Amino acid sequence: MxxxxxxxxxxxxxxxxxxxxxxxxxxxxxxxxxxxxxxxxxxxxxxxxxxxxxxxxxxxxxxxxxxxxxxxxxxxxxxxxxxxxxxxxxxxxxxxxxxxxxxxxxxxxxxxxxxxxxxxxSAAGRPPQWQLPEEPPAGNDWCDLEIRTVRFPGHVQEIAENSVDLAHLRYVHGYGNVQPIGSTTVDGSHLLARFEFIRRGPIAGFVGSVYRVSAAAHVHGLGYSFVDIQEHSIGMEARLWVLATPVDGTLVDLSLASQIREIRRPKRLIVGLGFLPPRFRTWVMNRLVISAQMQDVQQDVVIWQRRQYRPHPRLSRSDGDIGRYRRYCRQFYPDDRVSEGG
Ligand code: FES
Ligand SMILES: [Fe+2]
The missing domain is CATH 2.102.10.10 (Rieske [2Fe-2S] iron-sulphur domain)
Known part of the structure; x- marks a missing residue:
């Protein structure tokens, strides 16, 4: 449109x-x-x-x-x-x-x-053309997944596009010092975008905190993104699955699933959580992480649900890898029912 x-x-x-x-x-x-x-x-x-x-x-x-x-x-x-x-x-x-x-x-x-x-x-009835990645290692120091789902009008391609749209991290979510780490790579159905940023509190009420984050977003088609997150100031490792699923041609279900690794020795005190046993603290932190991610998603939804698809976006030099992402997406429309992009 x-x-x-x-x-x-x-x-x-x-x-x-x-x-x-x-x-x-x-x-x-x-x-x-x-x-x-x-x-x-x-x-x-x-x-x-x-x-x-x-x-x-x-x-x-x-x-x-x-x-x-x-x-x-x-x-x-x-x-x-x-x-x-x-x-x-x-x-x-x-x-x-x-x-x-x-x-x-x-x-x-x-x-x-x-x-x-x-x-x-596959709308064309084709058997699987590629496989999802191997399961990430799941030692018992990783907590159970927390899953949240939100439904809104949108398109799965535009949701996954935010992984390479680093400019929006600053304007929509207010992240600071957003920088790509290397360039986006594409290998068949796998796209990898890595970046770092600073997120200032409040995350779930922790006003004044500063989080230094590096993230690697592994996109495997338009329904499956896996984000590997390292938070450097606390020393927290998190995993986030971003799973977008078309419902009926208009609505999309966006499910987030998160999991964090037990933090035995936090690099700095996490306000109000320091006294908790590590396992319980991990569970609480995971709920805070997914709540913060859901807040971000709600900010994105405001844009997504009113957005009009531009097959030929007028990109600026700082828009980075959107063109590459659009070319990557073409493989998922084997019937060519999509207009050219990028
Ligand atoms: S058993 Fe007859 S319709 Fe299913
Ligand atoms: Fe976003």
Whole structure:
């Protein structure tokens, strides 16, 4: 839109967040709108996950719990005639007769990283063209993930673009001394942007604090960004997943998941938290970190939800790597349903 071009195709190819594994614990059946489809997801007793289109291949019933679908013994039971599907989507039983041969749900390829469940989406019906990265090492000095989700009108490409839009860090979020570390690199589906900045308090009420941060944003398609964060004044390591998922062609669900490493010897006292046992302090700090990130997101949402896509942005020299990012994005529109950018 904006300068007369078609809007961005809303469902670029890639891996998109579905749910946390925790929310699919025993017997839970999740239904949601995802990339313009209705899907269901569940897991069996061994923790294997199935993400499937919410359409029964027998006679087309929806399968979610709101129409009566349920999970029994790790299998999904259709509410209409009771056909039963196993964790890979095959029909394994019906109440009255042997299951019809080769009857199965339309299932999506899935991947689980740190308890976060992702599924592959391709409007063109292509199998996964690339994989998400290896799971980061998860020693027990890393706390459990905190996850928050916000829904607003927007586009996943514009959300991930903020990783390379360093100028906005100053103007929207008020960060100081924002500097790139090296230049943005692209290797196939992986884009890496590194930068540093100073963030002044208050973070969750700690007025007057100064945080010196370096961050490495690993973008793997438009639904999965992983940010490795080092905070130098306290000596805190944090991980942030930024997971944008198209809902219906207009709305996007943006989920943040954060995790921090236990700080045994803080370099300086964290006001009000110094007396807590390290494990509890880590948990509290993680909640503060994700609250601060959500505040940033709310500032971004104000811009995102009213933004018009400019396929040919009028970039200035200080806009850095936006052009490179736009060229990187083209691979996620294999049908060329997007106008040229960058
Ligand atoms: S429509 Fe699902 S069992 Fe008949
Ligand atoms: Fe931002």
């Amino acid at each position: 904006g300068d007369g071009a078609a809007p961005l195709f809303p469902f670029p190819e890639g891996w998109y967040f579905v749910a946390s594994q925790r929310s699919l614990a025993k017997g839970m059946l999740l239904e949601r709108q995802w990339l313009g489809r209705h899907i269901v997801a569940w897991s069996d007793d061994d923790g294997r996950v199935c993400v499937a289109e919410s359409v029964c291949p027998h006679m087309g019933s929806a399968l979610g719990p709101t129409v009566g679908g349920r999970v029994r013994d790790g299998c999904l039971v259709c509410p209409f005639h009771g056909f039963t599907y196993d964790i890979v989507g095959n029909c394994v039983a019906t109440p009255y007769a042997p299951p019809p041969k080769s009857l199965g749900l339309n299932v999506y390829d899935t991947r689980v990283i740190q308890g976060l469940v992702f599924a592959w989406w």
